[in-house]
Amino acid sequence: MKNYYQPEIETMPLGQLQALQSERLVKQVKFVYDNVKFYHDKMDAAGVTPEDITGIDDLHKLPFIDKDDLRDQYPYGLLAVPLEDCVRIQSTSGTTGRRVVAFYTQEDIDLWDECCARAIVAAGGTKEDVCHVCYGYGLFTGGSGLNGGSHKVGCLTLPMSSGNTERQLQFMTDLGSTILCCTPSYAANLGEAVNEKGLKDKIKLKAGIFGAEPWTEEMRRDIENSLGIKAYDIYGLTEISGPGVSFECEEQAGMHIQEDHFIAEIIDPKTGEVLPKGEIGELVFTCITKKAFPLLRYRTRDLCRLTRKPCSCGRTHVRMLKPKGRSDDMMIVKGVNVWPSQIETVLFNQGYQANYQIIVDRIGNNDTIEVQVELTPEMAAEASLNVAAKEKKIVSALKSMLGITVNVKVVEPKSIVRSEGKAVRVIDKRHLYQ
Numbered sequence: 340m341k342n343y344y345q346p347e348i349e350t351m352p353l354g355q356l357q358a359l360q361s362e363r364l365v366k367q368v369k370f371v372y373d374n375v376k377f378y379h380d381k382m383d384a385a386g387v388t389p390e391d392i393t394g395i396d397d398l399h400k401l402p403f404i405d406k407d408d409l410r411d412q413y414p415y416g417l418l419a420v421p422l423e424d425c426v427r428i429q430s431t432s433g434t435t436g437r438r439v440v441a442f443y444t445q446e447d448i449d450l451w452d453e454c455c456a457r458a459i460v461a462a463g464g465t466k467e468d469v470c471h472v473c474y475g476y477g478l479f480t481g482g483s484g485l486n487g488g489s490h491k492v493g494c495l496t497l498p499m500s501s502g503n504t505e506r507q508l509q510f511m512t513d514l515g516s517t518i519l520c521c522t523p524s525y526a527a528n529l530g531e532a533v534n535e536k537g538l539k540d541k542i543k544l545k546a547g548i549f550g551a552e553p554w555t556e557e558m559r560r561d562i563e564n565s566l567g568i569k570a571y572d573i574y575g576l577t578e579i580s581g582p583g584v585s586f587e588c589e590e591q592a593g594m595h596i597q598e599d600h601f602i603a604e605i606i607d608p609k610t611g612e613v614l615p616k617g618e619i620g621e622l623v624f625t626c627i628t629k630k631a632f633p634l635l636r637y638r639t640r641d642l643c644r645l646t647r648k649p650c651s652c653g654r655t656h657v658r659m660l661k662p663k664g665r666s667d668d669m670m671i672v673k674g675v676n677v678w679p680s681q682i683e684t685v686l687f688n689q690g691y692q693a694n695y696q697i698i699v700d701r702i703g704n705n706d707t708i709e710v711q712v713e714l715t716p717e718m719a720a721e722a723s724l725n726v727a728a729k730e731k732k733i734v735s736a737l738k739s740m741l742g743i744t745v746n747v748k749v750v751e752p753k754s755i756v757r758s759e760g761k762a763v764r765v766i767d768k769r770h771l772y773q
């Protein structure tokens with residue numbers, strides 16, 4: 340069995356890594372220019388030729404592409420190989436518009452599986468492990484990505500897909516799952532169910548690989564405590580292959596981007612200027628090894644910061660710090676920028692769990708925002724429970740965090756719908772009036 344921790348690549352000295360990226364970029368730009376009319380025209384319009392790109396220092400010369408381009412080119416406009424060379428598609432959920440379809444050759448799938456295998460190894464996975472995958476299978480990339488990675492590592496793979504919590508717990512206890520892969524919100528639900536059913540001593544989980552949605556450090560601690568595991572973050576997006584574009588190592592201090600396959604830049608989302616190292620901005624990816632759907636300078640809309648501070652795990656690949664969310668997750672309420680993650684932090688700091696929802700509305704010309712959060716079972720059982728006092732305490736903490744008054748409703752345990760995949764935290768009814 341090949342060892343998917345690849346020190347010769349993952350701990351490569353920076354100069355060597357950048358030379359490898361430059362070599363791959365030059366080839367990739369030529370390949371894409373020659374095979375995708377859309378890029379050909381876009382580069383011509385920007386006055387850039389493949390010969391202008393001699394290495395990573397020339398990357399900024401290339402035009403960006405964004406989700407609207409992908410939607411406009413749906414379904415085949417960005418395909419760089421003949422359709423008969425493709426073996427798979429995956430797709431985004433398409434909740435905010437036309438679906439985006441990504442194509443894969445077998446080589447692309449191997450590369451993606453390899454990235455996920457590296458993530459599993461970084462979370463301590465070996466062929467001795469039982470890897471319980473309850474990301475959704477199907478068009479969503481979570482299930483098949485981690486499934487492929489788990490096979491490569493040689494773990495016994497449980498392709499559970501999402502939902503049916505009873506069955507998840509049964510397999511988890513009967514087959515002794517050791518690594519859990521799902522969204523952090525579903526991991527929180529599983530943690531709740533494990534404790535309610537008194538199964539904590541019967542499960543053998545040691546690690547979890549959680550991603551596909553933003554989650555806070557407070558939520559990480561909550562999941563780690565409820566399941567008795569170490570929780571690792573993993574990031575990716577359908578357009579750039581799926582999970583495994585970056586992942587955490589044992590340091591849990593940012594996700595190493597697989598720089599032998601993807602070049603990351605941080606740009607100012609307003610001007611498109613590349614920002615100096617360490618600044619927060621929009622993450623942009625260039626795929627330098629993919630064949631069927633090789634995006635160049637793709638604007639993810641995810642906001643984060645990169646760091647090249649040495650990591651004690653030895654990996655030299657740049658780390659992305661927890662994304663703050665997508666630029667389109669930010670709500671402007673009463674003129675103030677509000678991120679769901681800020682609200683989550685306040686709630687966890689007061690002992691609540693991941694069962695909350697944010698409802699934004701407009702009455703006349705005024706925005707309203709309400710946070711509904713469930714009492715934990717322990718809180719609900721307190722003899723001295725004072726819901727009004729609890730609500731007041733959250734209102735006050737949110738006022739200092741956000742600078743606006745938020746209406747807060749503390750509700751009974753189990754009254755907020757549980758998520759099995761990506762959680763829907765925000766219901767913004769203002770869109771209904773547009």
Ligand code: DLL
Nearest residue numbers: 481550551552553573574575576577581582662665
């Ligand atoms: O969510 C791929 C994935 C599956 C990643 C399983 C990790 C685990 P999409 O459905 O295309 O792909 O959504 C991609 O989800 O642009 C981010 O906004 C968000 N996202 C993904 N991972 C994280 C993460 C998958 N770890 C979009 N933290 C991305 C925060 C994340 N946001």
